[in-house]
Amino acid sequence: PRVVYFTRHGESEYNAMGRMGGDSPLTPHGDAYAHALEQFFKGERVQDLRVWSSQKIRAVQTAKGLKGIAAHVEYWKALDELDAGICEGLTYADIENRYPKQTEDRKKDKYHYRFPSGESYEDVVARLEPVIMELERQGNVLVVSHQAVLRCILAYFTDRTMSEVPYIDVPLHTLIKLVPRAYSCHLTFYTFDV
Numbered sequence: 396p397r398v399v400y401f402t403r404h405g406e407s408e409y410n411a412m413g414r415m416g417g418d419s420p421l422t423p424h425g426d427a428y429a430h431a432l433e434q435f436f437k438g439e440r441v442q443d444l445r446v447w448s449s450q451k452i453r454a455v456q457t458a459k460g461l462k463g464i465a466a467h468v469e470y471w472k473a474l475d476e477l478d479a480g481i482c483e484g485l486t487y488a489d490i491e492n493r494y495p496k497q498t499e500d501r502k503k504d505k506y507h508y509r510f511p512s513g514e515s516y517e518d519v520v521a522r523l524e525p526v527i528m529e530l531e532r533q534g535n536v537l538v539v540s541h542q543a544v545l546r547c548i549l550a551y552f553t554d555r556t557m558s559e560v561p562y563i564d565v566p567l568h569t570l571i572k573l574v575p576r577a578y579s580c581h582l583t584f585y586t587f588d589v
């Protein structure tokens with residue numbers, strides 16, 4: 396049976412500082428994860444593996460080592476992280492201080508809340524439609540993307556409700572393996588201790 400793997404990029408400098416979004420590179424810790432991922436896929440010997448990465452530096456760096464292993468590596472803008480608009484680069488504490496009303500609105504309805512000059516989870520789901528359609532048609536794929544985006548994709552495969560989507564647990568340094576079954580999907584989580 397075919398397999399679809401999902402992972403967030405390795406820890407980025409912004410992750411380490413608790414900042415939203417941005418386009419920062421991996422930390423040494425994140426680099427170690429990228430290396431562990433490469434070793435894992437060397438061992439797995441997945442046939443005709445296609446890697447789809449976002450275009451953000453942290454994802455590109457995470458996928459880099461897979462170039463020699465995968466049949467293809469592609470970079471999809473549609474896999475870039477939810478655009479936090481005016482809140483990009485801020486910490487949650489910064490946002491709460493600067494924009495208390497925004498924080499409150501987001502808490503009330505995180506799925507539909509759209510950052511000023513940015514996106515909502517609902518917007519991300521819309522732009523992911525072509526990716527999901529392609530995922531349905533393809534063979535073995537590894538998706539290297541981001542927390543909010545992976546929440547949306549996983550929600551699709553596991554039939555979650557809209558209100559659940561923004562809270563699905565997608566930890567860093569964890570590879571998620573999805574094996575589609577007739578009426579359901581089987582998920583396995585691999586945590587890499589790096």
Ligand code: F6P
Binds near residue numbers: 415541542543561
């Ligand atoms: O903190 C990592 C991150 O991927 C940010 O880049 C992004 O803005 C955020 O998570 C999305 O998570 P949430 O929707 O829970 O704020």
